[in-house]
Amino acid sequence: MLSINNFKFKFEGCQENLLNDISWDLNAGEIGLLRGATGSGKSTLLYAVSGFTGKYIDGITGGSIMVNGVEPSRALREGIIYYVPQEPTNSFVGYDVITELMWRGAERGEAVQVAKGLGIDHLLNRHVYRLSGGEAQKVAIAAALLGRYKVVLFDEPLANLDATSRAGFVNLLKELKDNGLTVIVAEHRASYLKGIADRELVLKSKNNAAQGELHVPAIRSHGAALKVSHLNFSYDNLRPVLRDMNLEVNGGEVVALLGENGSGKSTMLKIIVGMIKAHGVERNYKSVGFSLQTPELQFLEDTVEKEVKYNGKGMAYRQIVNFLGLERKLSQLPHSLSRGERVRVAVASASSMMPDLMVLDEPTEGQDPAGLRMMGSLVRAMGEAGSGVIVITQEPEFAREYSDRVVEVGVASS
Amino acid sequence: MINIPEEGSSLGGVPFKLKVIMLALTSTFALVCWNPYLLVAGLALSSLPVLSVKSKKALVSSVKLFLLLSISFIISQSLFYWGVYSGERVTVLLYIFGPGTNPIVDALTMGRGIVITVQGIYWGIESAAKFGITYFSALGVLYTTRPSHILETVYGTRLPQFIKLSTIATFRVLPVMVEDMEAVISVARARRPAGLRKRLVEPFTVVRSMVFNSVKRAYHLSMALEIRGTPRIRMDGEKGNRFMTIIIAAYAFIFILLIIASVY
Structure with a gap:
């Protein structure tokens, strides 16, 4: 055939x-x-x-x-x-x-x-x-x-x-x-x-993913970076997406959110970073970096380099770009990259500014085993540098291996 | 996301073609009829299908919009009835600015002032009723028709291929694009770029991002159309249905891209 x-x-x-x-x-x-x-x-x-x-x-x-x-x-x-x-x-x-x-x-x-x-x-x-x-x-x-x-x-x-x-x-x-x-x-x-x-x-591939460890500058931790208390949310006032959700993330802590499709994890990200307005979120961070599950919707620049530097200083720009194997893609249009590469650009953009809080939605999507390890190392490095990190993922092994705490998000019942 | 509350309405089962004929007839009636009693009756009749829609939110918002537009129109016509300025004999109810009372108003109105007239009020009400008949008839069709019914009707007629492509592109992409646009705008707000220059050019970066996304959507839709083809005849389950494979040429891709960009 x-x-x-x-x-x-x-x-x-x-x-x-x-x-x-x-x-x-x-x-x-x-x-x-x-x-x-x-x-x-x-x-x-x-x-x-x-x-x-x-x-x-x-x-x-x-x-x-x-x-x-x-x-x-x-x-x-x-x-x-x-x-x-x-x-x-x-x-x-x-x-x-x-x-x-x-x-x-x-x-x-x-x-x-x-x-x-x-x-x-x-x-x-x-x-x-x-x-x-x-x-x-x-x-x-x-x-x-x-x-x-x-x-x-x-x-x-x-x-x-x-x-x-x-x-x-x-x-x-x-x-x-x-x-x-x-x-x-x-x-x-x-x-x-x-x-x-x-x-x-x-x-076979000439994989350009970097090996070894990532070293990024330290961030001064501010204690609890985020506190979510009794958060309820619904898009249409009929079907609840999040019901009585509680979450606390401290600076330097890596928290993984696991849950079924439709459990509202991505909605929670949008609420945390302020894309959707909702009550019950106490934000104690000065800066937040995030990557969406659909990275192309967050790309606002026409080259990878500008996109990664979009939010200012990019204190760890060079280290992170090299670590994620993006150094040969810097002049390309972010929208034109493969799925896995688009995810990496979004993660690089979120992390290179060394934010107090970083929220990543499915950073493992489109990543091969080496890419998974690379994402895991990056998440750990950011946590060790003092960032509070929330990782939304469908990979239980990834969550257990690279996070300090795993939070299971259930589907909200009507 | 666009919600079309077609479920549960009284006209849900009426064929789309028949609804279009009804819409054409009511619009023609609204254009030619000047009998106020018939117009009011027409308005009441044309609003019935909309009133039967179960979605109260849609009903309230459409009635609110109609009231806002019609009241604004009646007030404007009461105050600035064209007949006053074209020399028609009118019955004046109240002078807001009588002739010779204000030099600026005189200059603007050629010395006729601003007056409320009986004819203006009638004209405003009649025009609002005419608009209402067309508006509620169109809403009645919109609220009681699933987009798939429109698509089926388009495929069932011998329309040129580009019209079918436009219909597919519009219906397939429109709701997604609305969501994309909302997402890009909220992301731009949430990312809060550093520096005044970046903040000033932020609206342009949002537009540029949407252009890139529309190209991507056009690319995906073109590939999907090549793989799935277009239906050759009706899709209502009749025997002998067939599909037609299509190959998107460069001009067709640009056409789809333009449709999507215009939807944005």
Whole structure:
């Protein structure tokens, strides 16, 4: 079904190939696991298989890719490839879930049947941009089943999901396999997929992540940097997002917030940094640095360098940029970077000003194992320098290893 | 986020095409009718679908807006009725500035002053009723129609492809963009840049960030359209439905980008 022979890819203007002599074969009904460090070219390979290179990504290619016996661009025209990006809603074109499922001609009854099978029939009238990460992945799987595709490509599907949703997603992949679809999953969290993947391809990378420890200037600690008492919040006055939330973070302390999708962790970040107004937050910090789960929404500058320096002094600018492996990206537009790199820029921007309080929303997203260690070291270094640090994450191991305290956030009940 | 309170309304099940025809008819009626009794009856009838919408918030805000606009219009027409200045015979109720009482007003009004007239009040009320009929009819359609119904109707007609693309781009991206815009503005506020220069240029950095985001949205939507295609005919579950694969050329990408940028 899919045959990649000695495929090479080089971005225009670059000296070296990003992908070199990649060969891989997948049959119908097989699941392929694509692994590799951040920046190793996983997404680029998926773009190439989708038929998007040369059009959405400029570069020089070599070797060949055949999908169902034809070139990817022709396979795209024939409508047999379904590419699900890191944010699945970006692949949706309909307004609500039922429209999305029926987009390629499925009958309503058929769409409802598949939705019931996947446990998403209650979402049929939900707007696609109102879906959680896990729900969007399920809708993408249903759309793949109903869309008469033959090859489905997932780019880091587990990144936004909590542990329960991850297990659920892996189970649903079997549906695609049982229906004879060929599936490629590009993912760092390979352990979840080991049991069902038929083949595996590991891309080598010249990883530019720094090794060793990070040394940053000390910050004078101000005691309790943040105190949240009995915080309640709802967007629409109907469904509570946060209910009676309490949290205290001292200078020099690293606190990890763990919780299911939809438990209000990101909302809490927005309240803490003042993006959303709510009562019950006592702010004792002079400066706060933060990174959002969608980093591109916080980028206000046109180069990585200006973005990292946006909030003034950037006392630890050089150390942090080098540590996060961003020194070769300084002149690039932050929006144009890969997901993992965008997260690093947002974290660098939050930390280089050495704030009294730092709040990071999913800094592990899009990071390979080396990137996870790097983020962990940075978080620890900031804590040791005197910053109060709050890390929102879906990775329990990361939370336990790098934080002083783990706070579980539950879903607020109505 | 834009909330369209279509659920639970009396017109929820009426086909979109029929609603458009009804809207055209009521708007034409509002244009041609000058009988005040018929206009008031038309206003009452056209507001019924809006009153049946369950969302009280939407109802109150739409009625408030109508009252604000219509009262402002009636007051302005009562005071500055065009007939006074074009030489029409009018019945004056009250002189605010009579002719020859204020040189500035005289200069501005060619010596006719500012007066409240019976004809002006009638004209204001009639015009407000005409506006109200069109306004409530349009709201009735908006509040009782799911965007997916509009999309289905657009695909069901033989409209040019670019109109279909515009409809998809608008409906798919509009609500997300509204949220993006709110997020970027609140982030800019929360990041509080150091230095006067940065604070002065902050609005421009926000606009620039939105431009970058709109390019990104256009990029994602173009790819999604190439993968998902566009429906060829109705999406209401009829047998024989098909989709049409499309390849977005450079001009189509720019078109989508312009649509998204204009939505911003």
